[in-house]
Amino acid sequence: MKVTSFHFMPYRELPDDFPKGLDSAWVDAPWWEYGDANKVSDFYNWSIDELMLAARLGFDGIGTNEHHQNPYGFMCNPNLFGAILAKMTRDQGLDDVALVQLGATLAATSPPIRIAEEYAVLDCISGGRLVAGVPLGLGCDANISYGITPMDQRARWREAIDLMLKAWTAKEFFAWNGKHFQLPKVNLWPRPVQDPHPPLLVPGAASASTWDYCHERDLPYAYLSYFGGKSAHNVMDRFWERAAAKGKDANPYRASFLQLVGVAETDRQAEEEYAKHVEYFYHKLLHQPTYQIAPPGYSDYKSLLHVLKAGKDLLQFSDLSIELKPLKAKDMIANEFVVIGSPATVRDKLEAMAKRLNVGHLMVVLQFGSMPHHVANKNIELFGREVLPHLQNIWEDQAFENAWWPKKLRNRRVKPREMAIA
Amino acid sequence: MAQPVTKTIPIRHCSFEAKVKTAGDGPPLVYLHPAAGPIWDDFVEGLADRYTVYAPHHPGTGETQRESIHSVDSLWDLVLIYEEIFNALGLHGVPVIGTSFGGMMACELAAHRPELISKMVLLDPIGLWRDDAPVAPYMVMSPEKLVATLYKDLSSEPVKKVLQMPEDPDAAATLIADIVWALGATGKFVWPIPDKGLKKRMHRIKAKALIVWGEDDALVSSVYANEFAARIADSQVEIIKDCGHVPQVERLEILRPLVANFLAA
Numbered sequence: 066m067k068v069t070s071f072h073f074m075p076y077r078e079l080p081d082d083f084p085k086g087l088d089s090a091w092v093d094a095p096w097w098e099y100g101d102a103n104k105v106s107d108f109y110n111w112s113i114d115e116l117m118l119a120a121r122l123g124f125d126g127i128g129t130n131e132h133h134q135n136p137y138g139f140m141c142n143p144n145l146f147g148a149i150l151a152k153m154t155r156d157q158g159l160d161d162v163a164l165v166q167l168g169a170t171l172a173a174t175s176p177p178i179r180i181a182e183e184y185a186v187l188d189c190i191s192g193g194r195l196v197a198g199v200p201l202g203l204g205c206d207a208n209i210s211y212g213i214t215p216m217d218q219r220a221r222w223r224e225a226i227d228l229m230l231k232a233w234t235a236k237e238f239f240a241w242n243g244k245h246f247q248l249p250k251v252n253l254w255p256r257p258v259q260d261p262h263p264p265l266l267v268p269g270a271a272s273a274s275t276w277d278y279c280h281e282r283d284l285p286y287a288y289l290s291y292f293g294g295k296s297a298h299n300v301m302d303r304f305w306e307r308a309a310a311k312g313k314d315a316n317p318y319r320a321s322f323l324q325l326v327g328v329a330e331t332d333r334q335a336e337e338e339y340a341k342h343v344e345y346f347y348h349k350l351l352h353q354p355t356y357q358i359a360p361p362g363y364s365d366y367k368s369l370l371h372v373l374k375a376g377k378d379l380l381q382f383s384d385l386s387i388e389l390k391p392l393k394a395k396d397m398i399a400n401e402f403v404v405i406g407s408p409a410t411v412r413d414k415l416e417a418m419a420k421r422l423n424v425g426h427l428m429v430v431l432q433f434g435s436m437p438h439h440v441a442n443k444n445i446e447l448f449g450r451e452v453l454p455h456l457q458n459i460w461e462d463q464a465f466e467n468a469w470w471p472k473k474l475r476n477r478r479v480k481p482r483e484m485a486i487a
Numbered sequence: 488m489a490q491p492v493t494k495t496i497p498i499r500h501c502s503f504e505a506k507v508k509t510a511g512d513g514p515p516l517v518y519l520h521p522a523a524g525p526i527w528d529d530f531v532e533g534l535a536d537r538y539t540v541y542a543p544h545h546p547g548t549g550e551t552q553r554e555s556i557h558s559v560d561s562l563w564d565l566v567l568i569y570e571e572i573f574n575a576l577g578l579h580g581v582p583v584i585g586t587s588f589g590g591m592m593a594c595e596l597a598a599h600r601p602e603l604i605s606k607m608v609l610l611d612p613i614g615l616w617r618d619d620a621p622v623a624p625y626m627v628m629s630p631e632k633l634v635a636t637l638y639k640d641l642s643s644e645p646v647k648k649v650l651q652m653p654e655d656p657d658a659a660a661t662l663i664a665d666i667v668w669a670l671g672a673t674g675k676f677v678w679p680i681p682d683k684g685l686k687k688r689m690h691r692i693k694a695k696a697l698i699v700w701g702e703d704d705a706l707v708s709s710v711y712a713n714e715f716a717a718r719i720a721d722s723q724v725e726i727i728k729d730c731g732h733v734p735q736v737e738r739l740e741i742l743r744p745l746v747a748n749f750l751a752a
Contacts, residue, residue, distance in 0.1 A: 088632075212679045214679075215674065354629055356629060357627060360626050361669075362674055362675060366664065374656075
């Protein structure tokens with residue numbers, strides 16, 4: 066299994082009474098009341114350092130993403146951070162770690178070849194280590210923060226991916242006369258190192274039309290859920306059913322899963338250490354109503370009807386602004402929204418989850434919520450030394466080819482790195 | 488009471504298959520529905536007593552194909568579709584009533600083809616923008632906040648009746664999906680700010696207009712009544728007291744004679 070250390074870059078020091086009176090932590094939280102640029106200076110730098118620590122510990126990938134106008138995570142352009150990481154990993158001899166950009170929002174970037182260019186830059190600087198995430202973008206980001214018409218978003222996204230792929234690979238000048246984008250002459254400089262282009266990765270939140278899109282194009286899917294492996298059974302089972310229906314095999318590398326993880330010496334210590342950061346994440350940062358995640362027109366009609374009719378059978382939690390508040394950290398740990406425990410506990414739970422969901426890529430979030438830098442470092446280091454090597458062996462004994470990872474890194478055998486961790 | 492029937496009209500523009508609900512046998516009158524999709528309520532039914540009411544369904548809503556909205560790329564396309572519907576039905580110089588989003592569409596059509604519309608009743612229309620009185624972001628609100636923004640008094644009987652959901656869970660899910668999709672399909676032409684240049688086109692309108700506003704409209708403030716009136720040469724404003732965004736539900740007893748007198752004059 067390929068394990069990526071993923072970072073949201075949250076605002077770590079919101080007041081205890083946040084989000085009092087706010088409909089949402091997204092878009093609605095006033096910077097002038099809650100934001101402090103000097104603190105954010107530390108948050109950005111710590112986040113980069115935490116990802117670099119993961120790279121030194123031998124993680125297969127390090128990951129960043131794009132969100133806007135919120136304290137949950139505000140790497141407004143993940144490629145700013147990807148560029149730093151590409152250069153630092155290369156300079157430090159860590160050029161076997163993938164840069165998982167999950168990713169820049171094509172549908173909200175105009176023209177989207179800007180992302181094609183930036184991704185190509187990252188692939189060049191890193192020497193072919195880019196995984197090119199192509200998120201649809203949340204409604205709060207793309208529609209509200211960036212003004213994209215919800216009804217157009219999926220079509221813009223599909224068109225932008227087609228444009229990016231052609232811009233990366235065409236050996237001729239071309240004009241792009243699309244429905245959403247028009248460009249008179251495309252001749253992209255630079256192009257990616259990876260030939261024909263970096264692997265794509267499609268993140269999603271249980272939309273059936275996104276699964277079909279992946280299967281029809283043989284693209285991998287990353288299920289981004291905060292409700293852990295158990296609640297993902299339903300969704301991932303349907304993902305694999307759709308794969309079979311579309312004639313795709315059950316190669317686990319078609320799928321990624323994201324998981325918040327906290328490791329300490331014992332289960333009890335882990336609970337004590339991480340409980341407040343878990344609650345901060347779910348109660349403050351995830352305080353978000355459904356209408357912001359998917360404004361009218363954002364979900365296609367079929368998916369909308371499917372979700373409304375299946376209701377809680379499909380997704381137990383939909384309105385995060387209400388439903389998460391009664392839950393305490395111990396409930397979330399018991400329900401495995403978060404995997405918290407000793408190295409042995411975490412190893413066992415993550416292995417069982419990976420096998421049950423049949424996922425070949427795991428993205429772990431080791432700094433979440435209010436977790437301070439020194440605690441994040443400890444978590445990353447314990448995970449990296451005690452859990453990671455075990456997880457990396459999963460699926461290795463099977464004959465699945467991972468066609469969705471940078472070619473030069475596919476057969477990387479991880480050796481424990483000998484180094485001093487500051 | 489004549490049962491409404493739905494006419495299917497193949498439209499050349501965007502290959503859209505239009506659906507127009509119609510009832511009555513008097514002179515023609517067009518009703519353009521609000522953002523949440525087609526309605527056939529007491530107000531519209533009452534109009535059918537005296538007129539032949541034609542109520543087109545916006546692309547993607549009502550009885551039209553849900554995906555048809557994806558063929559309608561711009562407001563320009565949408566206006567041309569309405570023009571073609573009018574032509575297909577032989578509607579020329581007819582009165583039009585438009586509610587909210589439908590009011591905006593009435594203005595757009597009246598500006599594009601002034602001779603098609605003789606009189607317009609605009610019920611709390613959207614389509615203009617003032618920074619000091621922003622139109623409420625009705626597409627990104629909780630259902631509870633949305634209904635509180637639409638209606639002045641949620642405890643009034645007509646409002647309670649409108650808000651009643653079907654008991655069957657599947658029927659309720661379908662109704663919600665249809666409303667959400669209709670908001671998205673109409674929202675395609677007004678997102679993120681419902682100010683798409685109508686103010687520049689309104690000087691072309693020849694129709695005589697009755698502009699009706701709920702005094703306490705929390706979705707689009709009644710200060711907009713005069714914004715519309717100032718741009719339509721032959722217009723009059725009626726403000727209804729104790730009324731929110733939807734006079735045809737909240738104050739039907741006041742609205743009915745206002746509209747009847749205006750249309751009869």
